[in-house]
Amino acid sequence: MVGSVPVGGGAPIAIQSMCTTKTDDIQATLIQAHALATQGADIVRVAVPHPGDAAALPMIVQEAGVPIVADIHFSFRLAIMALEAGVAGLRLNPGNIRDADQIRTVVKEAADRGVPIRVGVNAGSLDKRLLAKYGGATPEALVESALHEIKILEDIGFTAIKISVKHQNVPQMIDSYRLLAEACDYPLHLGVTEAGPPPYGTLKSAIGIGTLLSEGIGDTLRVSLTADPVEEVKVAKQILQTLGLRRTTFDLVACPSCGRAEMDVIELTRQVQERLEKMNLPPIQIAVMGCEVNGPGEARDADVGIAAGPGRGLLFSRGKQLGWVPADKMVDALLDEAVKVATENAAIEGEAARIAAEAEAVVAGSEPKNG
Numbered sequence: 596m597v598g599s600v601p602v603g604g605g606a607p608i609a610i611q612s613m614c615t616t617k618t619d620d621i622q623a624t625l626i627q628a629h630a631l632a633t634q635g636a637d638i639v640r641v642a643v644p645h646p647g648d649a650a651a652l653p654m655i656v657q658e659a660g661v662p663i664v665a666d667i668h669f670s671f672r673l674a675i676m677a678l679e680a681g682v683a684g685l686r687l688n689p690g691n692i693r694d695a696d697q698i699r700t701v702v703k704e705a706a707d708r709g710v711p712i713r714v715g716v717n718a719g720s721l722d723k724r725l726l727a728k729y730g731g732a733t734p735e736a737l738v739e740s741a742l743h744e745i746k747i748l749e750d751i752g753f754t755a756i757k758i759s760v761k762h763q764n765v766p767q768m769i770d771s772y773r774l775l776a777e778a779c780d781y782p783l784h785l786g787v788t789e790a791g792p793p794p795y796g797t798l799k800s801a802i803g804i805g806t807l808l809s810e811g812i813g814d815t816l817r818v819s820l821t822a823d824p825v826e827e828v829k830v831a832k833q834i835l836q837t838l839g840l841r842r843t844t845f846d847l848v849a850c851p852s853c854g855r856a857e858m859d860v861i862e863l864t865r866q867v868q869e870r871l872e873k874m875n876l877p878p879i880q881i882a883v884m885g886c887e888v889n890g891p892g893e894a895r896d897a898d899v900g901i902a903a904g905p906g907r908g909l910l911f912s913r914g915k916q917l918g919w920v921p922a923d924k925m926v927d928a929l930l931d932e933a934v935k936v937a938t939e940n941a942a943i944e945g946e947a948a949r950i951a952a953e954a955e956a957v958v959a960g961s962e963p964k965n966g
């Protein structure tokens with residue numbers, strides 16, 4: 596558990612991001628943590644390089660409304676301050692602290708508080724000895740480094756561990772995690788490090804993280820983008836949604852347009868996307884199609900869809916044809932219907948979850964909960 600968020604053991608893949616603010620700027624950090632949580636981040640990490648950052652943590656932990664992980668390097672004192680502040684997790688490599696007594700002190704404090712530690716190995720900060728041994732930051736070098744860090748924790752009886760082996764090179768990153776998944780059974784935190792700005796960073800992350808998730812490797816993830824971290828959460832949600840691992844947002848199906856298009860599908864889709872991104876709807880699939888040839892089929896298959904015709908569009912909802920809508924009303928009509936269907940879907944899913952929980956309780960021999 597990272598605070599209230601289960602990680603590993605079949606739990607839903609957790610989405611993480613990291614604040615770009617100075618942590619000692621409490622107000623700015625809380626604003627960003629709230630923005631990340633509102634967008635869908637399950638866990639938020641903050642950098643703690645200085646005592647002033649650690650001193651800000653009690654307030655941030657209390658007010659963030661999302662589990663906070665403290666990112667610590669080298670200083671056991673900062674780690675202790677973070678734990679005393681009530682952080683839900685530490686990102687810390689014990690090998691960086693070096694002093695065995697100091698490591699033991701941090702680990703005991705984390706264990707007493709039920710706080711997990713993420714061991715995070717990055718290709719860019721590998722030990723010189725390993726770089727020399729393997730001739731560079733190879734997957735074998737990253738995994739050996741991670742296993743070395745884990746052993747330090749295991750030797751003092753600590754196993755509430757998750758691990759990352761991030762690389763900026765996507766094939767190397769994929770191989771590193773594959774090797775690590777074979778070498779141990781801890782939850783893995785996926786990420787392509789220094790992936791860069793969108794769209795390059797988005798693509799690298801989607802390919803690297805997506806490949807591993809499709810193989811069943813990975814329990815939590817961070818998309819690292821040189822951008823507002825809210826973008827990281829949006830991309831993470833799309834990766835999970837695309838793979839069918841978590842439905843948390845909209846799925847916009849749209850045709851690429853062609854010479855048959857009866858109107859400007861690209862502009863129509865842009866308007867729908869822009870409005871959808873601001874709406875924070877429950878999960879729903881929406882189709883925007885450009886003509887009456889392939890359009891109706893796709894529009895009918897989606898939760899809600901529109902197939903454009905000359906000067907008007909044919910609106911579909913849950914496979915039923917609702918009728919023609921004039922071109923200037925298409926976006927409004929489509930999104931009004933989307934709100935209705937998404938809300939109903941969420942209510943049906945909520946009811947299904949309640950029934951499943953009751954059934955599980957009956958099977959377990961306990962009393963089902965009301966409500």
Ligand code: SF4
Pocket residue numbers: 850851852853854855856857860884885886887888889890
């Ligand atoms: S749906 Fe129609 S307009 Fe869009 S790409 Fe297909 S054929 Fe072309």
